[in-house]
Amino acid sequence: xxxxxxxxxxxxxxxxxxxxxxxxxxxxxxxxxxxxxxxxxxxxxxxxxxxxxxxxxxxxxxxxxxxxxxxxxxxxxxxxxxxxxxxxxxxxxxxxx
Amino acid sequence: xxxxxxxxxxxxxxxxxxxxxxxxxxxxxxxxxxxxxxxxxxxxxxxxxxxxxxxxxxxxxxxxxxxxxxxxxxxxxxxxxxxxxxxxxxxxxxxxx
Numbered sequence: 001x002x003x004x005x006x007x008x009x010x011x012x013x014x015x016x017x018x019x020x021x022x023x024x025x026x027x028x029x030x031x032x033x034x035x036x037x038x039x040x041x042x043x044x045x046x047x048x049x050x051x052x053x054x055x056x057x058x059x060x061x062x063x064x065x066x067x068x069x070x071x072x073x074x075x076x077x078x079x080x081x082x083x084x085x086x087x088x089x090x091x092x093x094x095x096x097x
Numbered sequence: 098x099x100x101x102x103x104x105x106x107x108x109x110x111x112x113x114x115x116x117x118x119x120x121x122x123x124x125x126x127x128x129x130x131x132x133x134x135x136x137x138x139x140x141x142x143x144x145x146x147x148x149x150x151x152x153x154x155x156x157x158x159x160x161x162x163x164x165x166x167x168x169x170x171x172x173x174x175x176x177x178x179x180x181x182x183x184x185x186x187x188x189x190x191x192x193x194x
Contacts, residue, residue: 005139005141005151005153007104007151007153021194024194025194039137039139040136040137040139040153040155042102042136042137042155042193043194044102044155044191044192044193044194045191045192045194046189046191046192047190047191047192053194054102054104054189054191056102056104056137056153056155058137058139058141058153092143092151093144094141094142094143094144094151095141095142095143095144096139096141097118097121097122097140097141097142097150
């Protein structure tokens with residue numbers, strides 16, 4: 001059981017930053033409260049592009065990442081976040097060392 | 098005082114992966130033991146390119162990131178890591194939300 005990581009790059013529509021940040025903050029709180037296999041889950045805004053955000057994530061193993069994707073709070077975030085997005089997310093998967 | 102984040106992309110020379118991982122693991126231990134302003138500092142290997150690593154970092158504020166760069170353990174890691182690298186690091190700076 002090796003740790004896994006993920007960088008999600010999210011592009012937010014102009015005028016939707018505040019809505020996105022509010023909805024994503026709710027999701028971060030739910031991840032921290034409900035996912036013992038998550039080690040960190042933290043969103044940042046790019047210094048270069050105010051519409052671009054990066055989510056940095058680490059899980060104890062692949063099963064914990066799978067559980068994240070199947071969680072009720074993750075599924076519930078979709079309809080709140082979708083209207084804020086200007087593009088499909090770009091996901092980079094990483095192996096912990 | 099807002100949190101800050103950083104993604105460092107490191108390209109390791111072929112044949113140097115084990116040396117790099119050993120030296121970087123020492124650095125991670127030192128960061129966790131000595132930097133109260135660091136929230137996470139975690140290295141991952143790319144699934145697509147075995148020579149590429151990503152370091153995901155979060156600090157409570159810019160002063161904590163500055164302290165990291167000035168720390169004795171960070172400075173001491175340079176001579177151990179430099180012989181392992183195939184390219185200059187690429188640093189992406191992020192603002193916490």
